[in-house]
Amino acid sequence: MARVGPFDLRLHDPGEPRSVADYRRRARRALPAMVRAYLEGGADDGVTLAANRSAFERWRLCPRLLRSAARRDLRTTVAGTGLELPVALAPTGMTGSFHWNGEVAAARAAERAGTRLVLSTASSYSIEEVAAATGEDHWFQLYPWGDRTVIGELLDRAAAAGYRALFVTADVQVIGNREGERRLGFAVPPTLTPRRIVDAGLRPRWWYGFLRHRRIALANLVTGTGATEALRSVAVHQGLMRPDMSWDDLAWIRERWQGPLFLKGVLRPEDAVAAVEAGATGVVVSNHGGRQLDGAPASIDALPAIVDAVAGRGEVLLDSGVRRGTDVVKALCLGASAVLIGRPFLYGLAADGGRGVSRVLEILAREVDSTMALIGANSVAELDRSYLSDRKDPRCTPG
Amino acid sequence: MARVGPFDLRLHDPGEPRSVADYRRRARRALPAMVRAYLEGGADDGVTLAANRSAFERWRLCPRLLRSAARRDLRTTVAGTGLELPVALAPTGMTGSFHWNGEVAAARAAERAGTRLVLSTASSYSIEEVAAATGEDHWFQLYPWGDRTVIGELLDRAAAAGYRALFVTADVQVIGNREGERRLGFAVPPTLTPRRIVDAGLRPRWWYGFLRHRRIALANLVTGTGATEALRSVAVHQGLMRPDMSWDDLAWIRERWQGPLFLKGVLRPEDAVAAVEAGATGVVVSNHGGRQLDGAPASIDALPAIVDAVAGRGEVLLDSGVRRGTDVVKALCLGASAVLIGRPFLYGLAADGGRGVSRVLEILAREVDSTMALIGANSVAELDRSYLSDRKDPRCTPG
């Protein structure tokens, strides 16, 4: 950087990403169309996908002034684990498709930030690999695939590898209708069309990582490595869905698993109550990022009634639609202990590997911190509904 | 498909249609502008046409988790007929204009899927032709054109040909103001403008079918075939509308017809009650796909009050705006026994003849099935309002 009179002279403004949206733009440039479709797709017409965002915008934050909020305490506790910020990484399948170092990079970035990754059953790196790459107190997400034998083995492996908290996903009875994804043929192995060959020329970094490391598919379901893994994964994925899962199955899992357990995908208050009555530590209010049932309510809209119904008997987390620190703060004000982010960390991962994930967490932490300063809250514990307007009336009434 | 290392190599991705919207795009490419205008047109400014879609989006589905919905039973009963899926084909006029094999292909596709076509009075194939092409238990839609003599003859022909259920359309007192259609001159015979001659070059398949088979116009109103039929149809169509129809006429039809009878085009609860009190088996809640009265309510919005008013004394069906499995499920949750689809099956027909109609029915059946799995319903009979949020509040409250 040369100096020219009173100016700094730079030939190019690097335009460092400053928001999740910036990382999204970078990720979209970095990824082939088929992976983009997998990353961004919503079920059917994307009604719930869009509602996840617009619902957040409808709640208004009501700042309190002169509250002496010099330093904001962002720490929260989830399942007995203290987190440095109220944001954890959601379980995402086949994370290696976004960057070859997949869940390992994400888990390390979470650890560096003082939070956690929930490792997906459908991960590109195995339960054991991710555990080995990071410290202790891991979190595992369970797809109840196959039968109790399969599930039992997964739970045993997770327990043996040091996973403590379990997130049981209940909203994938069948695979949601993500047409963009189906249309672009995100199959393993990918079909080579002329368009994709051109794409490979434009995105050599992704294709090189992909071909070099082959970290696309379901690492937990294979013992070998290499091509066979890829070949089997999708068939397996389709065949193992369990629409017949019942509360009995949850009770069985609850008995089988010693640590904290969350039911993920809850949108109705009764289901949240049933979960804690069945011994769950808590629930994750989620519509699976709009990827499963199109027409499901936005998770932030579903949250308040669930918090009321659970009434302190369990923890309530939230995912789906979080993109800003203000979203996080709104969820906490409505009673969530923390939020999970899926796409935001994948944007960072796709754009810049583990460093991108770290930056996304930093950006959100900084935004949460600023928002707390601006509304006059000194700590996450102070956040409650008094900081929000009514959802349907964007005014701040006395209270 | 050649193999290149770990890839399948395909020169072109065929992009098979995966949704009604995909078939719509194909149909639009396949059809001349004048037929497209006929297919897509709404009355006046299309306010009701658009509301039919946006109203469905406003209702939220509230999933129940862990409901053991391993296999979903999509069967329903309409007018005593068991259907394999809660979707039948609506009566559509001049169906031969979309594909020369018109109602015959549609009726056969419906039969294959275990459902029914409601044959329009204004069909391109006659009552007898369609009956001959399919099995038994046919459904007929009656436009009360002309006088009781004409109506009586139509009813006698239908009964003689094995039609059992009758749908009396009451919302075409006059032809709706479809300006696109009027502007583009969907007259029979069509006027040849230079633009159309170009169009014929671009869509030889449609024009060949049209010129070869001449299956555009009102087959039920002519005895002969050929050009005379085409020449007379529009004039006839205009002249036979009956704005003077009254409840007395319905009573007369009710007496004249032995089988189940539905009044079609109902949007007010009182009219539905009057219909069942006049001996109707049920009603079809419909605004004629937004083609008649612009400013009429969306049919899904009109449904609940009608179901409440009928209170089990009759069956309630719905059409207008159904494009997705979630739409079907929402209508069933609000009390409909089944829905009718018009444009969706015509998209399939225009794109790919009878096979397209079959595929549209398959797509909707699969979407209904997935939606039921995702909301935790095992059968159509289980669907009720507890699966829906309130229309104005997109949240799932306890219930």
Add this chain to the structure above:
Amino acid sequence: MARVGPFDLRLHDPGEPRSVADYRRRARRALPAMVRAYLEGGADDGVTLAANRSAFERWRLCPRLLRSAARRDLRTTVAGTGLELPVALAPTGMTGSFHWNGEVAAARAAERAGTRLVLSTASSYSIEEVAAATGEDHWFQLYPWGDRTVIGELLDRAAAAGYRALFVTADVQVIGNREGERRLGFAVPPTLTPRRIVDAGLRPRWWYGFLRHRRIALANLVTGTGATEALRSVAVHQGLMRPDMSWDDLAWIRERWQGPLFLKGVLRPEDAVAAVEAGATGVVVSNHGGRQLDGAPASIDALPAIVDAVAGRGEVLLDSGVRRGTDVVKALCLGASAVLIGRPFLYGLAADGGRGVSRVLEILAREVDSTMALIGANSVAELDRSYLSDRKDPRCTPG
């Protein structure tokens, strides 16, 4: 039109206008930018201009079926005058700027259709000229310009020329802020910029009529003709506004005028009540087509409370935003005796002179007629609120 096999062959589809929107498109092509700006402009940011349309769309029509509406009676009575349709022509200033034959053509078209033009004080043809061009029972709109001497003279001239009904405009205390109009300099005489000289080449018909007939300005305020009239008009127009008008002035006018009298521009129930208590025959609910106070309510939204407050003690008319037969029917259902149309008839006039005005009235009459058939109403007198949903709830509830 040649015949080619089964086709009619036409070299060009003339695309006859079929709606007010079609005439609008034609008018926009026919007029220079400065006149278009005058025709289409709303005050400030056009919030009320847009609300006038969107408010109509929000009311839903609830059809009654099988009502034996063979023939619909469109007649209504305004100020004791029987009209063949519930639509009259609103007063519009400088109507000669749209077509040189201005108010004379409009008044004749209204007469042919069995309705009336309300002649504006700011007309391009004088009180006497318009009266001479048509039969009897004329309607006059009064801008209370200048002082009681000026007003008195205008009233005397109107009475002497056979005008019976008087419409006193109260919502032009100052000229609304129509920026488009001000920006494009619709001054008299017009400033010639290079852009306008090009425009003149593109629209020779308009410019010829304008230069040949000089029928732009305020015919009622001049005795001579020719250039002086044009020169004086705008200055006069600005200077004569009367923001100081009071209810005393209305009382004075009421005393001075023998025939029916309407107060025009009413949006509050109290003002409507005050008007009828001051002896007015009725009121015109209007926001001046969105041209005066931006932020005023849509007139259709203001109507119901005014009808309720007047409670039958006076007639209620409506203008602002009417473009369709369904709009007319909605206004009648909410209690208006008739509506006035401004821009719609000007579109017809600009596009095709008096014949265009006639066609616009025919189109609206046909649309009103069809709408009545489709909702099951036999006459204007039958229309009431039971044909409408609640404004905020687009459903048809029992009633």
Add this chain to the structure above:
Amino acid sequence: MARVGPFDLRLHDPGEPRSVADYRRRARRALPAMVRAYLEGGADDGVTLAANRSAFERWRLCPRLLRSAARRDLRTTVAGTGLELPVALAPTGMTGSFHWNGEVAAARAAERAGTRLVLSTASSYSIEEVAAATGEDHWFQLYPWGDRTVIGELLDRAAAAGYRALFVTADVQVIGNREGERRLGFAVPPTLTPRRIVDAGLRPRWWYGFLRHRRIALANLVTGTGATEALRSVAVHQGLMRPDMSWDDLAWIRERWQGPLFLKGVLRPEDAVAAVEAGATGVVVSNHGGRQLDGAPASIDALPAIVDAVAGRGEVLLDSGVRRGTDVVKALCLGASAVLIGRPFLYGLAADGGRGVSRVLEILAREVDSTMALIGANSVAELDRSYLSDRKDPRCTPG
């Protein structure tokens, strides 16, 4: 201007600005991208920035007719100072970046119009310079930067220079996340990128003023002049934010300052009540023009509850989103004594220096005057809620 027959001939229509929006367009053309970003930017996604405008549109004005409003009295009183119009200039930082003569030009324009500028702590001209450039009775805005020593010195300087009213800003606990601004690098000194060098060629006037006068940065925080000032300002700006400010600090300031004192940035009724109970003269309802907390309510939506809570014990002003005279009138109807405008006067300043500021004030005064005539109000004092519809129901009900 030559005469050609009945026309004036002009080679070019100068298109003088007629609204704040016109000045905005001009300002955008006049300014380099980095300054535009500073001028137009909102926090995060601009939700509150947009809501500030859309909220005004949602309130409807309900005109009263025939109210004899010949002359409208626009005067109001703020902090004991009589203003000729109910609009003052908001404090804006680094105003010299829009035009080199910055706050001096703005303060003079305000004085000419009979109103005031609130001088920002972050001004480009110092407290003393602005005081010297204008008459008496100045208004000063305080950022409570640094510690009580710094604040005390600022207050002493302001008092000594003749400032009487003080506006304490409480909503900048941290700098809002204006990404556009951060992305474009509005640093001091500005970084020179090739894009900016091109920009300098396109906008020589701005760059000349900038380089010649160096009036970008924080004049109140430096004693010397020239480059050092610029170099230090941003670092200073960041470091001096005071999120730890409390009601005790306000009490201390209240004691320290003799004149009227307003708390600025209030959005909750409790905070307004606390402010007046702490001795404040009043509050400014504001979300800092959408630049601080994204998701804060629109200020016009927050106003009514605050006016109710204050209940006459203090004055209530409003800023954020005012662009039209109707906006001003709406705020006054809801209980504000006056409004502050920020961006509107900066548009004028950027486009045309002090003359542009004068014109913007003239335009708003004329619009307020017209609006009052059109709703039938003779003076600012008469304005109350009876001139507005309910926010959620755009109708004018009796009242």
